[in-house]
Amino acid sequence: MVKYLADTQGLAPAEAEPYRYLIEQDLNQVESFDPELAVMCGRCHSSARFALQRRTEAEWEHLVHFHLGQYPSIEYSLYGRDRDWLHLALTQSVPELAQRFPLESESWAQWQAADKPELEGRWVLSGHMAGKGYLYAIMTVVADKKDYYSLSLAGRYANGESVSGTGKAVVYTGYDWRAQLQLDGVAMRQVLAADSSGNRLTGRMFQKEQELIGMRITALRDVGVSQLNSVFPSHIRRGRSQTLLLTGTQLSGEIQLPAGLALEEIVSRDKNHVAIRVHAAKDATTGAAELRVGPAILSGALVVHERLDALSVEPAYGIARVGDNGGATPKVQAVFRAVGMDFGPDNVAGTKDDIRLGYIDDASWTVAPWDAAAERDEDVKFTGKMDPGTGVFSPADAGPNPLRKRSTNNAGNLKVIASYRDGEQDVTGQAHLIVTVQRWNSPPLK
Ligand code: HEC
Numbered sequence: 001m002v003k004y005l006a007d008t009q010g011l012a013p014a015e016a017e018p019y020r021y022l023i024e025q026d027l028n029q030v031e032s033f034d035p036e037l038a039v040m041c042g043r044c045h046s047s048a049r050f051a052l053q054r055r056t057e058a059e060w061e062h063l064v065h066f067h068l069g070q071y072p073s074i075e076y077s078l079y080g081r082d083r084d085w086l087h088l089a090l091t092q093s094v095p096e097l098a099q100r101f102p103l104e105s106e107s108w109a110q111w112q113a114a115d116k117p118e119l120e121g122r123w124v125l126s127g128h129m130a131g132k133g134y135l136y137a138i139m140t141v142v143a144d145k146k147d148y149y150s151l152s153l154a155g156r157y158a159n160g161e162s163v164s165g166t167g168k169a170v171v172y173t174g175y176d177w178r179a180q181l182q183l184d185g186v187a188m189r190q191v192l193a194a195d196s197s198g199n200r201l202t203g204r205m206f207q208k209e210q211e212l213i214g215m216r217i218t219a220l221r222d223v224g225v226s227q228l229n230s231v232f233p234s235h236i237r238r239g240r241s242q243t244l245l246l247t248g249t250q251l252s253g254e255i256q257l258p259a260g261l262a263l264e265e266i267v268s269r270d271k272n273h274v275a276i277r278v279h280a281a282k283d284a285t286t287g288a289a290e291l292r293v294g295p296a297i298l299s300g301a302l303v304v305h306e307r308l309d310a311l312s313v314e315p316a317y318g319i320a321r322v323g324d325n326g327g328a329t330p331k332v333q334a335v336f337r338a339v340g341m342d343f344g345p346d347n348v349a350g351t352k353d354d355i356r357l358g359y360i361d362d363a364s365w366t367v368a369p370w371d372a373a374a375e376r377d378e379d380v381k382f383t384g385k386m387d388p389g390t391g392v393f394s395p396a397d398a399g400p401n402p403l404r405k406r407s408t409n410n411a412g413n414l415k416v417i418a419s420y421r422d423g424e425q426d427v428t429g430q431a432h433l434i435v436t437v438q439r440w441n442s443p444p445l446k
Contacts, residue, residue, distance in 0.1 A: 010173035012111035022048035024191045024204040025211035028315040040093045057098035064089045116174030117198020126230040127217035130335045131390025133158025133361045134232035147171040222249040228298035234358030241279045253294015260284025305342040305355050311418045311429030312339045320435045322410045325397035329438040336391040338363035338418040363418040365391045370413040379412025383435040
């Protein structure tokens with residue numbers, strides 16, 4: 001029934017695209033949304049929650065009335081009691097919702113008329129897992145019947161760990177891929193979207209039980225043409241040599257590097273990958289470099305840079321939740337990644353010549369009190385543990401803690417610090433981590 005409704009009353013790819021982070025369960029995000037609608041409608045759940053629906057004006061109005069009946073606190077909770085909420089909702093929010101998210105749309109009409117791709121075949125998949133590094137895998141997809149697939153996946157992380165498993169996928173609305181798989185005994189989910197050609201899937205793969213433990217992935221289907229998908233790592237430094245792993249399909253042609261990059265050695269290659277040792281000259285042009293293997297071109301994925309000036313920690317603001325300890329609600333971990341930054345020729349942070357280098361894998365991780373209150377309450381000691389090698393924070397047990405002031409629970413306010421030893425200096429970056437209480441009501445879309 002869900003599939004029937006999705007197929008007949010779903011969202012066109014272009015309609016879902018800006019809000020896919022919600023369905024992909026990429027939850028440590030700060031949304032940027034129209035501030036009025038965000039306060040009226042996006043203060044209890046995400047704004048993506050309503051931006052992923054399409055209704056007539058009358059149906060948006062029904063939703064407001066139904067909300068008020070179901071959640072009367074909407075009028076007296078924060079940002080409800082300071083205004084005439086119901087009046088504003090009916091006279092301002094409803095028309096705006098109806099205009100921005102109408103039931104009938106051009107893109108939905110076009111998508112309904114469009115040919116929907118079959119997604120069977122051999123896919124080259126890549127992503128990045130915190131603590132394990134880049135993933136390169138082959139995913140083989142076989143159709144069981146229209147829109148229902150069996151899949152198997154086998155690959156390797158940059159740290160040498162192999163990964164394999166099998167699963168099943170259902171495609172909703174002609175492009176929206178939902179797979180359940182077991183990878184080495186861990187239950188995983190894939191939430192991917194096929195592009196209009198049906199030869200490219202993008203989205204997230206994550207642990208079923210810990211949605212934040214996962215990665216953004218892209219997969220390219222082998223359709224007999226030469227294409228590049230990704231390069232790992234995504235940065236090379238002037239004056240250094242680096243092994244690069246390029247992935248794609250039908251990669252049999254000649255390897256061509258831009259001026260300033262010299263091929264030292266082909267470490268290994270087959271039609272889905274090319275591993276090469278490359279040297280960047282001291283005067284190689286900094287910025288995005290174009291890579292070619294035969295006719296396949298990958299532009300903008302590799303950058304040449306001069307220095308590692310700072311780390312930017314992603315997400316900048318993360319949330320973990322205490323749990324377990326005999327209760328029914330599991331802990332929610334948070335995961336951070338370090339992204340390298342070169343401040344560019346002007347050596348000033350935040351200007352347009354800054355170069356984003358991509359993930360820096362060998363960073364080490366610690367937490368510190370966010371402020372004086374967090375220091376006084378010993379939040380670092382009570383809230384949980386940061387894995388120094390992976391950036392994964394595992395929160396402490398739920399429930400009152402007699403060792404804390406007023407036996408409060410193990411919530412707290414932390415600074416997450418990433419640090420990387422670069423020659424003689426330590427390059428660092430930081431983010432904010434709130435460790436908070438359980439989410440008691442956990443709808444599939446937050
Ligand atoms: C006082 C908190 C609160 C505010 C403000 C609020 N919602 Fe909700 N909303 C909820 C809760 C609670 C649910 C049900 C739990 C869930 O699914 O997150 C929900 C569910 C939803 C859903 C999914 C379920 C459905 O009925 O389709 C939509 C869509 C939605 N809200 C839209 C809106 C819109 C539009 C506004 C502004 C007019 C709004 N919400 C304002 C609390 C709120």
